[in-house]
Amino acid sequence: MANMINVFQPALGERELAAVREVFESNWIGRGARTDEFETGFARHLGVGRQHVTSTNSCTEATFIAMELAGVGLGDEVVLPTVAFVGSGNAIAASGARPVFCDVDPRTLNPTVAHVEAVLTPRTKAVLILHYGGYPGDVVAIADLCAERGILLIEDAAIAIASRVDGRPCGTFGDMGVWSFDHGKIVVTVDGGMLYVRDPELAARAPKLAYLGMEQKSGYDQALRARTRWWDFEVTSFSRRSVTNDVLAAVGNVQLSRLPEFIARRREIARRYDEGLAGLDGLLCPPPLPAGHESSYYMYWVQFEGGVRDEVARDLYERGIYSTFRYPLLHQVAAYGSEAVLPGAEAAAAATLLLPMHQALTDADVDRVIEAVRDRVSGRRRERILALKAV
Ligand SMILES: *Cc1c(COP(=O)(O)O)cnc(C)c1O
Numbered sequence: 001m002a003n004m005i006n007v008f009q010p011a012l013g014e015r016e017l018a019a020v021r022e023v024f025e026s027n028w029i030g031r032g033a034r035t036d037e038f039e040t041g042f043a044r045h046l047g048v049g050r051q052h053v054t055s056t057n058s059c060t061e062a063t064f065i066a067m068e069l070a071g072v073g074l075g076d077e078v079v080l081p082t083v084a085f086v087g088s089g090n091a092i093a094a095s096g097a098r099p100v101f102c103d104v105d106p107r108t109l110n111p112t113v114a115h116v117e118a119v120l121t122p123r124t125k126a127v128l129i130l131h132y133g134g135y136p137g138d139v140v141a142i143a144d145l146c147a148e149r150g151i152l153l154i155e156d157a158a159i160a161i162a163s164r165v166d167g168r169p170c171g172t173f174g175d176m177g178v179w180s181f182d183h184g185k186i187v188v189t190v191d192g193g194m195l196y197v198r199d200p201e202l203a204a205r206a207p208k209l210a211y212l213g214m215e216q217k218s219g220y221d222q223a224l225r226a227r228t229r230w231w232d233f234e235v236t237s238f239s240r241r242s243v244t245n246d247v248l249a250a251v252g253n254v255q256l257s258r259l260p261e262f263i264a265r266r267r268e269i270a271r272r273y274d275e276g277l278a279g280l281d282g283l284l285c286p287p288p289l290p291a292g293h294e295s296s297y298y299m300y301w302v303q304f305e306g307g308v309r310d311e312v313a314r315d316l317y318e319r320g321i322y323s324t325f326r327y328p329l330l331h332q333v334a335a336y337g338s339e340a341v342l343p344g345a346e347a348a349a350a351a352t353l354l355l356p357m358h359q360a361l362t363d364a365d366v367d368r369v370i371e372a373v374r375d376r377v378s379g380r381r382r383e384r385i386l387a388l389k390a391v
Contacts, residue, residue: 008184019250034246059180059193060087061242076125101331103342110137126152131160134296159298189252213237266297276370
């Protein structure tokens with residue numbers, strides 16, 4: 001359908017194209033200066049040392065590397081909310097550890113510290129949380145709990161690139177954090193990810209795990225001076241190839257410089273939705289952010305009472321508006337073998353719908369979505385009143 005409004009959409013333009021052209025013309029498209037610049041820029045954005053971050057070709061790869069650095073494996077349990085990305089579940093299961101799913105608050109879709117604590121056992125080696133919709137959630141209390149119990153905390157900050165609590169960036173509260181720059185995220189490199197590792201020794205291993213576990217014996221210049229070969233290497237782990245390249249990093253450098261502008265626009269859109277959808281019977285907007293919390297406004301989600309969510313989604317589609325739900329509950333995915341019953345998440349997953357949210361939306365687009373939801377919800381209300389009168 002022409003003129004459809006997307007749920008997620010990247011904001012890529014002439015500046016990104018010019019940066020790519022420059023890389024093409026340099027004849028060096030692999031990992032190089034642009035990638036270094038991207039890692040340095042991202043570390044600066046987080047306020048951490050450059051040596052603590054490693055770029056990857058996806059956030060999922062970064063999560064796999066995080067599991068390896070965490071040393072989780074057979075006999076271990078890793079706790080994660082059931083409202084989580086499938087790549088997180090896979091990274092845990094592939095390590096040999098057992099994914100243990102915890103419930104979430106039905107309004108924020110984030111786990112509280114109590115939800116996490118309820119499923120800890122002596123076998124829990126790590127906890128992995130995400131920041132739903134870009135809302136930081138209970139990350140401070142969960143980080144404290146993990147530190148107290150000697151459990152590693154890994155933050156999936158894929159959609160929390162600008163989320164903070166009291167000025168501290170999400171992704172840096174735990175031992176490791178991962179971010180995504182895939183086609184649907186806020187800062188886009190087409191595909192890509194980033195890994196933050198707090199411990200300096202573990203952090204130093206990350207780039208090796210991201211590149212075949214290879215260790216070059218000496219650099220070009222050094223080998224020339226010593227009259228040895230520069231192509232000899234050792235293998236320190238049987239790793240995959242998870243690195244990114246200068247073409248994608250060049251896009252990332254431009255995108256990262258535009259992040260404040262992206263977040264400001266997203267905040268405006270969230271306000272417009274909040275105002276336009278306020279006070280509607282049977283519809284809940286996202287709960288207000290607690291004091292000191294900043295969101296990336298990656299998602300704008302609404303919740304419908306009365307089991308009409310799926311109908312509304314189909315209705316919106318007919319009016320040229322895409323909507324969706326993230327993230328389908330992992331404890332209900334057969335492959336993970338969970339038998340948990342998680343009522344908060346199950347209620348949320350049945351009622352929640354993500355409305356279009358991206359920085360390219362115009363005010364007119366947002367108003368079109370608001371009008372469609374309002375029509376639908378007030379229409380329901382009328383039907384219900386008529387039905388009541390008929391009884
Ligand atoms: C998109 C996403 C990921 C995965 O990112 P990729 O770069 O596509 O691997 C992980 N976690 C969350 C919460 C996401 O939304």
